[in-house]
Amino acid sequence: MANKKLSDVNLYDLLGISIEAEQAEIRKAYRKRALDCHPDKNPDNPQAAERFHELSKALEILTDVTARAAYDKVLKAKKAAELRTKQLDSKRQKLKEELEQRERAALHKLQAGQPYSTVRKSDEEVLQEQIERLRREGSKLLEEEQLAMREQLKRNYNEQRQQQQQAPAFDSTQHRIKIKWKADKSDASNGGYTQEQLMQYLKKYGEVVALVMNTKIRGRAMVELKTREACDMVLAYEKGNPSNPLHFQWVTPPAHEKPAMPMTTAGNTSSRDYEDLVMRKLRQAEERKRLIEQMMKEEGND
Known part of the structure; x- marks a missing residue:
């Protein structure tokens, strides 16, 4: 004024x-x-x-x-x-x-x-x-x-x-996403998609923890994204190549997530805390090894 x-x-x-x-x-x-x-x-x-x-x-x-x-x-x-x-x-x-x-x-x-x-x-x-x-x-x-x-x-x-502090933590290992697209069994190009190409489509939404191509069934893959926001954006917006679009679906939807455990302070950190952290990392690595087996099971039930 x-x-x-x-x-x-x-x-x-x-x-x-x-x-x-x-x-x-x-x-x-x-x-x-x-x-x-x-x-x-x-x-x-x-x-x-x-x-x-x-x-x-x-x-x-x-x-x-x-x-x-x-x-x-x-x-x-x-x-x-x-x-x-x-x-x-x-x-x-x-x-x-x-x-x-x-x-x-x-x-x-x-x-x-x-x-x-x-x-x-x-x-x-x-x-x-x-x-x-x-x-x-x-x-x-x-x-x-x-x-x-x-x-x-x-x-x-x-x-x-x-509200942000009370919001439940997102566990990416429990909420992976299946990816499907059209590809014939004899199609050596796998419908025009490679792991590198899929990674290019997905990484712009956030960190990709793991991406596994199904080597037995063409036109199938599974991805683990680090954050819930990245997952939501991929599900809502990503289509891949318009001539052969990608279809995304939760393996396990994050319907009811448990609240994150309170973080321990630096003064309370002990050898037990360190051992728990190591075991948790090992379990996560083992979970990723079972990723392909889980994907095969899901595809077999489709």
Whole structure:
């Protein structure tokens, strides 16, 4: 709003309220819109910061009785002038504009020759004085609203972190994905897919832990991706070669995952913890060795 005159901005439309709105409705509308464009929430968006400033100025003016009265007077006069202008034809409108220019020139001349106190102030000048008063005095209500908003953002952030910490860990060894495509038994090209080509399609979604081609049945493979997000994106978006599309399906869908075990602190790490880690790594390696056997079993049941 730094580059705009307040008389050119409809503060009620900015907040999405009517001109008859009560103070409680004004504050509610401000919270709803300002929360989305708060600078803390959009640190790299200068437009969001400007919008937040505009909304704050609207709250400040419309919740002050005197400032709001001055603003309403300017706003109503502007709307009435716009309505009159629409009703004038082009010739009369030109005459009207010339008359207004002469009136402004005469007023300026009068102000230059007389003490300012003897000249009647325009509605916009009265509004500007009110805005300057608010700037000097500060708005306690605006400070309260912005403090409450910062507290709300902080609570939202803490809740999101808590939800992330409580979210169940994704065990990639338990949730592999089958891959199918068309390939005849006698097709030496395996439908146009090699392990390297499949890897190119899959690795852009995240780390590929293991990828195994079925050497006995053409057009079959199995992949283990490290993260749930990578799995979801592959299932949703990857099609491979359009002339021979890939089809993906969970071997075991991650319907109910168990929460991850609490991590031990460095001070509590013992030889038992280390042994558990080694055994877990060995079990994972053994699981990957059984990957082909599991895939064969799944294919045999199709």
